[in-house]
Amino acid sequence: MADLSGKSALVTGGGTGVGAAIAAALAEAGAQTTICGRREAPLKEVAASRDNISWATADITDEAAVAALFAGHGPFDIVIANAGAAESAPLARTSLEQWQRMIDVNLTGTFLTLREAQRAIGKAGWGRLVAIASTAGLKGHGYVAPYCAAKHGVVGLIRALASETAGSGITANAVCPGFTDTPLLEESIANIVEKTGKSEADARKALASTNPLGRFIAPEEVAAAVLWLVGPGSDAITGQAVSVSGGETW
Secondary structure, three states: OOOOOOOEEEEEOOOOHHHHHHHHHHHHOOOEEEEEEOOHHHHHHHHOOOOOEEEEEOOOOOHHHHHHHHHHHOOOOEEEEOOOOOOOOOHHHOOHHHHHHHHHHHHHHHHHHHHHHHHHHOOOOOEEEEEEOOHHHOOOOOOOHHHHHHHHHHHHHHHHHHHHHOOOOEEEEEEEEOOEOOHHHHHHHHHHHHHHOOOHHHHHHHHHOOOOOOOOEOHHHHHHHHHHHHOOOOOOOOOOEEEEOOOOOO
């Protein structure tokens, strides 16, 4: 395991799912880790699991709130822009409000987080910036057009940021999981059941079939990819979109 002793880390959306797994992995590797989100209860639960995890409430779509988070809890050496959300509807029935929600939380929130991180880390000369995107940032998925557009935007944002920070000691990468076994996936399955009349088992099988391994990705597998990108020996890895999907994308 990477040794991150002496490093400080921030994980947005760290109260559940992939974010919680990443926070646990960073903390286990020795990093002093801060998690943030909009709901106190799950944040407190994750923070209580390890002595070196602290928590703060923050809405990453709010520019002032993101600035206050960094000012009040930083500085951070490692920043994981993980917070996100997904809604589904055919494009023809997607409202402007749905579109804006998906862009706000998945793309604008990532932009605000990484911008503040670069401003702060740039003074230190070493940093690791990672955005949790999705295979939806590498290919098209039907019925989630705003989500796909936002996640494609995240991958483009990372590539641009990596170009700007090359040679500075800061790396910027995206991790793109396939369908991952989290509460967000359970919401998607429930939505499929409600709208199509499929059984839960059939809905799960349909989603899992997109992974050539025939299963969902575990949050810990995403966390392991993040640890590689932020740990020793990762200096030459920047501007990448690492697919953690069992071969769903090539």
